Amino acid sequence: MSAAPAVSFRGVGKRFGGRTVVDDLTFDVRPGRIVGLLGRNGAGKTTSLRMLVGLTRPSAGEALVFGHRYADLPDAGRRIGVSMDGIGPLPGASARRELRIWASSLGLPASRADEVLEIVGLSEHAGRKAKGYSTGMRQRLSLATALLADPDLLILDEPANGLDPDGIRWLRDLLRGLADRGRTVVVSSHLLAELEQTVDDIVILQQSLRFSGSLAELTGGGTERLEDRFFELAGSGVGGTHV
């Protein structure tokens, strides 16, 4: 397939102070794929996603969405949906009101707020203040925000955190449905078993790139477990010998 990549990291590096936290990261994400970004705590996943959406400036290389830096991509706010800590509606008003404000800033009709609340299963709680939401409900609200403009590319940092088993299953179906409609999803997660059931492709990051390719390629067509391959490629952890 010759479609231009939805996401390209080209020699991306990031240093904070004198410390390198992302080193020479290069990989592409093809449109219509669900890609799992995998790495231990502190591996540089969030930093990499933040560089992709222009929230952190790379120290080297470039992180591109649809061939452009985020800041230079026309209509970036509508083409790219982001669910990440620190991005999303402020929790002061009701979820519906916050989403309506967000929709308006994207040039979308207010009715879109109720549509995405329905999609993420929050319709019943739409009138409640988001600051009273549970962790899982906040996660759903963050996803609702990312989905508002029905974007071409979704960038989701740990979207399964706080979701119950029903929520995790729902998220999996949601992501698959989006990919079936040609959308691209980049999702970071620690939940290896969950990722194994959800993604097409895997990127393993441990400061530098350890693997980029299809899940099938990584697991020998399912003959090896993702968890085993992860430990082989990411090296031994610093937090102990048991998982």
Ligand SMILES: Nc1ncnc2c1ncn2[C@@H]1O[C@H](COP(=O)(O)OP(=O)(O)OP(=O)(O)O)[C@@H](O)[C@H]1O
């Ligand atoms: N603004 C910052 N200033 C200094 N160091 C930072 C900053 N942001 C991140 N770091 C450091 O960069 C490294 C990578 O952090 P990052 O949040 O990208 O990792 P992660 O893979 O997302 O981890 P986790 O799975 O724990 O969320 C960490 O050592 C972190 O402390």
